[in-house]
Amino acid sequence: LPPLSTRFSDLLACPACAAPLDPTLACTGCARRHSTSSGVVDLRLQTGDAATERVRRFYAEAPFPGHPPGLDYASLAALGGRSELAQRLDQAIAPDAAVADVGCGTGQMSLFLASADRRLVAADLTRASLEVGAEAARRWGLVGRICFVETDLFAPGLRDGAFDVVYCSGVLHHTPAPARAFARIARLVRPGGLVVVGVYNRYARLLHRLRRVVARTSGMRRFPWDPVLRARQAEPARRQAWLRDQYLHPLEHRHTIGEVFGWFRDQGIEPVRTHPESLLGVDSEAPPGFDPYVDDFALEHLLVQLGWMFTLAAEGGLFIAVGRRSDAALQA
Numbered sequence: 011l012p013p014l015s016t017r018f019s020d021l022l023a024c025p026a027c028a029a030p031l032d033p034t035l036a037c038t039g040c041a042r043r044h045s046t047s048s049g050v051v052d053l054r055l056q057t058g059d060a061a062t063e064r065v066r067r068f069y070a071e072a073p074f075p076g077h078p079p080g081l082d083y084a085s086l087a088a089l090g091g092r093s094e095l096a097q098r099l100d101q102a103i104a105p106d107a108a109v110a111d112v113g114c115g116t117g118q119m120s121l122f123l124a125s126a127d128r129r130l131v132a133a134d135l136t137r138a139s140l141e142v143g144a145e146a147a148r149r150w151g152l153v154g155r156i157c158f159v160e161t162d163l164f165a166p167g168l169r170d171g172a173f174d175v176v177y178c179s180g181v182l183h184h185t186p187a188p189a190r191a192f193a194r195i196a197r198l199v200r201p202g203g204l205v206v207v208g209v210y211n212r213y214a215r216l217l218h219r220l221r222r223v224v225a226r227t228s229g230m231r232r233f234p235w236d237p238v239l240r241a242r243q244a245e246p247a248r249r250q251a252w253l254r255d256q257y258l259h260p261l262e263h264r265h266t267i268g269e270v271f272g273w274f275r276d277q278g279i280e281p282v283r284t285h286p287e288s289l290l291g292v293d294s295e296a297p298p299g300f301d302p303y304v305d306d307f308a309l310e311h312l313l314v315q316l317g318w319m320f321t322l323a324a325e326g327g328l329f330i331a332v333g334r335r336s337d338a339a340l341q342a
């Protein structure tokens with residue numbers, strides 16, 4: 011067993027009893043031993059519920075989102091440079107921060123953020139996806155900065171209160187109980203730390219649901235107005251990963267801004283921002299990064315989300331909500 015880098019051992023925990031792990035991955039509480047293979051730490055219990063197991067098998071067949079052919083570190087950095095969200099995250103995260111990317115898939119965001127003295131823990135249920143990310147980290151010399159962990163967020167092998175930032179995008183809405191899933195990952199962030207979650211918006215997803223009806227009724231031959239599928243014509247694996255994720259997923263929920271902010275408040279997380287913004291008409295006044303910029307006005311949220319039906323539909327209707335843990339004490 012290769013010794014676990016001491017850079018990461020204080021960020022991991024036993025998924026069975028939540029006690030710390032020692033640098034050989036042995037649990038200091040229940041003495042259970044954990045292992046690493048193909049660059050991925052195995053902290054997944056074999057006791058997941060049937061719905062989660064179905065999601066795991068679904069992604070194992072087509073790791074999401076997959077890496078474009080020939081992706082190297084320079085082209086990943088260029089992709090990140092073109093993504094407004096990646097830029098905002100990079101600017102908001104301190105150079106020595108501990109970051110959990112929960113449900114990282116093939117790990118692009120973690121690989122992009124793994125610079126300076128940051129410690130990235132890229133966690134996912136699906137080993138096939140993690141191995142794609144771990145192989146890229148090895149090729150690009152990032153192994154000391156990023157640790158790929160196979161784990162179920164409902165029994166995570168990650169230490170509560172250990173992370174400056176918890177990022178979780180495109181994941182909660184594919185779990186059997188999104189509010190409960192959020193409550194679990196919110197415990198990972200330290201007091202004062204940031205939580206950044208991306209979920210399908212109830213309104214923004216409407217046009218995609220219509221598109222999915224057309225796809226189904228045409229026997230999966232027609233996918234109207236799907237720019238992502240069109241752009242991936244020459245990349246069969248990533249095209250297939252997107253098609254499955256968007257049109258054939260076994261488990262999907264959709265949420266409003268108000269609902270997600272309600273999850274935040276229930277866990278002692280103060281809503282600070284959405285991406286795109288959820289205030290109408292004054293973007294030029296918006297403070298930078300993830301500084302506070304929200305107003306809890308349900309009618310304004312409704313208008314903003316109706317607008318998202320058109321502006322976010324092309325790429326599936328996902329929005330980002332950002333919050334900051336305000337309570338001093340972690341819940342038991």
Ligand SMILES: C[S@@+](CC[C@H](N)C(=O)[O-])C[C@H]1O[C@@H](n2cnc3c(N)ncnc32)[C@H](O)[C@@H]1O
Nearest residue numbers: 069074113114115134135136162163179180181
């Ligand atoms: C749509 S992909 C999103 C991947 C990545 N975050 C992104 O934005 O490209 C959803 C990911 O969530 C993971 N996932 C689903 N349920 C999970 C759970 N209970 N615990 C950990 N990961 C989970 C899946 O394995 C999959 O890789």
